[in-house]
Amino acid sequence: MRKAIALGLDPITAIQMGSINTAEWFGLDRRGYGALAPGFRADILVLDDLNTFRVQRVFVEGRLVAEEGRLLVNVPPAPSTLPPSVHINWDAFPGFDIPAPAGHSTARVIEVIEGQIVTGERFMPARIENNRALADPTRDMLKLAVVERHHGTGNVGVAFVTGFGLQRGALASSVAHDSHNIIVVGTNDDDMLAAVRAIETLGGGQVAVADGELLAALPLPIAGLMSDRPLEEVAAQDEAIHHAARALGCRLSSPFMALSFLALPVIPKLKLTDKGLVDVERFDFVEIWVD
Structure with missing residues (x-):
């Protein structure tokens, strides 16, 4: 987004390309992704402005999970069942x-x-x-x-x-x-x-x-x-x-x-x-x- 806008693309067009256009292409809009609208998931980025795209807050399904670059929720580690992967003879x-x-x-x-x-x-x-x-x-x-x-x-x-x-x-x-x-x-x-x-x-x-x-x-x-x-x-x-x-x-x-x-x-x-x-x-x- 930042690079596209820095190269002259309209910020609204850039957001459209990175959200609803992509979601529709992959069929994810039918699963509630790609837009802020009734029936869509409340996954939201709150930005400082439309030029720097500095992220202030992040919401996932309506829940504030990050603010000013800090994670606000505990993410439990996934149990690892993968065996060692480096085997050199x-x-x-x-x-x-x-x-x-x-x-x-x-x-x-x-x-x-x-x-x-x-x-x-x-x-x-x-x-x-x-x-x-x-x-x-x-x-x-x-x-x-x-x-x-x-x-x-x-x-x-x-x-x-x-x-x-x-x-x-x-x-x-x-x-x-x-x-x-x-x-x-x-x-x-x-x-x-x-x-x-x-x-x-x-x-x-x-x-x-x-x-x-x-x-x-x-x-x-x-x-x-x-x-x-x-x-x-x-x-x-x-x-x-x-x-x-x-x-x-x-x-x-x-x-x-x-x-x-x-x-x-x-x-x-x-x-x-x-x-x-x-x-x-x-x-x-x-x-x-x-x-």
């Missing part, structure tokens, strides 16, 4: 090595594009030592890995990515659409491994690691996707991991959002799964090395 874990066969030096690299979930495809000379390709943060050529976490298969897909800008450390997340394995980006294998282990310890979440130390974490213990903590606490944790990412050199505005979509192999161009690098336009696996 360390005995079969292959690590993050990228072997560099003789005669190969140019790598296929996923290019992250700011503000988009589509990616580009770059071809970059790799930093090779002892027949292994390493991350090269000086050229923003980092390692990316997807670690299978549901069935303990030991599958790990590894590739290169550019666009994050990390100068040290690693970022990892158990939110990785749509299979939601663990995805990790880093400047070195040790920090990438430490980040994956941190997520295992948390039972799911998002983390920033450097020099083997956990800098910040957002625990997501419900299926590795959701938090069971109050909104204010989650917001502070989210700010902490983003602050840590910036401190490590990341230049993306939403690095964990960008990271989460790099494992979605239905949106072009290059994506990474636990089974390897995928060219979505060809809908097939491709090799890292192009020469």
